[in-house]
Amino acid sequence: xxxxxxxxxxxxxxxxxxxxxxxxxxxxxxxxxxxxxxxxxxxxxxxxxxxxxxxxxxxxxxxxxxxxxxxxxxxxxxxxxxxxxxxxxxxxxxxxxxxxxxxxxxxxxxxxxxxxxxxxxxxxxxxxxxxxxxxxxxxxxxxxxxxxxxxxxxxxxxxxxxxxxxxxxxxxxxxxxxxx
Amino acid sequence: xxxxxxxxxxxxxxxxxxxxxxxxxxxxxxxxxxxxxxxxxxxxxxxxxxxxxxxxxxxxxxxxxxxxxxxxxxxxxxxxxxxxxxxxxxxxxxxxxxxxxxxxxxxxxxxxxxxxxxxxxxxxxxxxxxxxxxxxxxxxxxxxxxxxxxxxxxxxxxxxxxxxxxxxxxxxxxxxxxxx
Numbered sequence: 001x002x003x004x005x006x007x008x009x010x011x012x013x014x015x016x017x018x019x020x021x022x023x024x025x026x027x028x029x030x031x032x033x034x035x036x037x038x039x040x041x042x043x044x045x046x047x048x049x050x051x052x053x054x055x056x057x058x059x060x061x062x063x064x065x066x067x068x069x070x071x072x073x074x075x076x077x078x079x080x081x082x083x084x085x086x087x088x089x090x091x092x093x094x095x096x097x098x099x100x101x102x103x104x105x106x107x108x109x110x111x112x113x114x115x116x117x118x119x120x121x122x123x124x125x126x127x128x129x130x131x132x133x134x135x136x137x138x139x140x141x142x143x144x145x146x147x148x149x150x151x152x153x154x155x156x157x158x159x160x161x162x163x164x165x166x167x168x169x170x171x172x173x174x175x176x177x178x179x180x
Numbered sequence: 181x182x183x184x185x186x187x188x189x190x191x192x193x194x195x196x197x198x199x200x201x202x203x204x205x206x207x208x209x210x211x212x213x214x215x216x217x218x219x220x221x222x223x224x225x226x227x228x229x230x231x232x233x234x235x236x237x238x239x240x241x242x243x244x245x246x247x248x249x250x251x252x253x254x255x256x257x258x259x260x261x262x263x264x265x266x267x268x269x270x271x272x273x274x275x276x277x278x279x280x281x282x283x284x285x286x287x288x289x290x291x292x293x294x295x296x297x298x299x300x301x302x303x304x305x306x307x308x309x310x311x312x313x314x315x316x317x318x319x320x321x322x323x324x325x326x327x328x329x330x331x332x333x334x335x336x337x338x339x340x341x342x343x344x345x346x347x348x349x350x351x352x353x354x355x356x357x358x359x360x
Contacts, residue, residue: 004243004250004323014195015202017218020296022195022202027245035321037245038197040220042296063184065207065217066298067291070184078295108338111247111345112292113299115258116200116222118246121346141215143184158288165291166301166346173353180360 004030006037019043019078020117042119046089047076047167049107049125049174050099056148057175058097058129059157059168063143072147072157073168076121077139085122095138097146099129107174112166121167125174151175184210186217199223199258200297222299226269227256227347229287229305229354230279237334237355238277238309239348240324252327252337253348256301257319265302275318277326279309287354292346301347305354331355 006027015022021041029035050058061072077092079085086104094100104124112119138144149157154172157163163172186207195202201221209215230238241252257272259265266284274280284304292299318324329337334352337343343352 004241004325006243006245015204015218017204018216019218020220022220024195024197025245029321030323033320036198038195038199039246040200040202040297041246042293045295061184063186064291064294065186065205066219066221066296067294071291071294073294076295108349109344110349111244111251113222113297114244114247114251114253114345115225115256116246117220117293117297119293120344140213141209143210145184164289164300165294166350169288169290170346170350170353173350173357177353177357177360180357 006035009034038116040117040119042078042117043081044079044085044120044122045076046079046085046092046122046124047074047171048089048093048104049074049123049171050093050097050101050129051125051127052129052148056150057154057171058099059147059149059154059163060096060144061147062145071165072162073165074171076167086124089122089124093126094132094136096144098132098135100132101126101128101130103128108170110166123167123170151179186215189214218296220297220299222258222297223261224259224265224300224302225256226259226265226272226302226304227254227351228269228273228284229254229303229351230273230277230281230309231305231307232309232328236328236330237351238279239327239329239334240276241327242322242324251345252342253345254351256347266304269302269304273306274312274316276324278312278315280312281306281308281310283308288350290346303347303350331359
C-alpha cells in the first residue's frame, strides 16, 4: 500500500510520560501536500476474559480519571517493557482478580484508536481459573472492585452504560456469540 | 462509587492540538496517596457498519501514521464541535464511501482507551445504503480506498491482521453473531 504512505518530514517530541509519549509529526501526503499528525505512543496492553467454573465473568470496577467516572471492565493492564503479552495477561489476571490460570487462549488483538495512538490490546479468554491463596498485590495506585456476573447481567451492565469500553463490549459480544 | 474517586490536586496543560489535548494531573487517591495521571482529551468519534443491498460490508483502507501501516476499517471519523453523533455518522459515511442513508441504528458506544483517553465512539449500522451521484469530498488530508467484502472475506481480513482495530473487530463479530 505504498501509494497511501505518509512520509515524515519533521518530528517533535511533546511529552514523555510513564504511560504515554506524545509526538507531533509533519508528514508529506501522497498528493505532495503536508499535514500535521498528533501521535500518542503507548506500550500496548492485555485484557483477559475470565470465566469461572460456574460460568460467570470476572469483572473489575475502577475509577477512570480521563472520564471522571467508574467503568466496569474485563481485567486488563499495560505491557511492561519487553514483556510477553501472555506473561502480562497472567500477571494482570492474578493482580486484579486473585485468580490464576495455566490456560489462556488468544481471542483477538486490536488497535484501540489507530487515528492518533499505537496502543495494541491483546485479548485472551480462559475457562480454567484457579483461586489463589496469596494473590500478588497490584499497582499501588489502582483501586479495583471485583464482580462476578452472568452473561445476562453483563449485557444489562452494557445496557446501563456501566460497561462502556471497547475491550469489554467486545468481550460481552464474544460470549454472546458463543452461546448462539 | 464515591470511594474510588480520584480528586484532582493539580492540572497542567501539556499540549493543545487539532485532534487531541494532553494534560498531566496529580490526583489524591482513596488511600490518601498521590499519583500522576496522563490524560488525552478527544472530541469523540462515530463509526458506521454499512451493509449493501447484496449483503456486503463497505470498508475503507487508509494509512495510520501512529502505526506506520495501513488498516482496513469501517468508515469512521471524529465529531466536529457540538456535532450530533448521528449527523456525524451520515457525514462520514457520505465522505468516505459515497453512499448515504436515511436509516442508521445505534449498535453500541464505547470508550476506546479509558485508562488514558476520553475518546468515546458511537457505532451505527445501516442496511439502507443509497449510492450518491455527487458525494461530498472528505478531509483534504485523508486518502482512503473503498472495499466491499462479504462477511467471510471480512473474517479473513481479521485473520490476516489487515483488520485490527477495536471498532472494526467489533463490527465483524457483531455481524457474525447476527448470522448465528
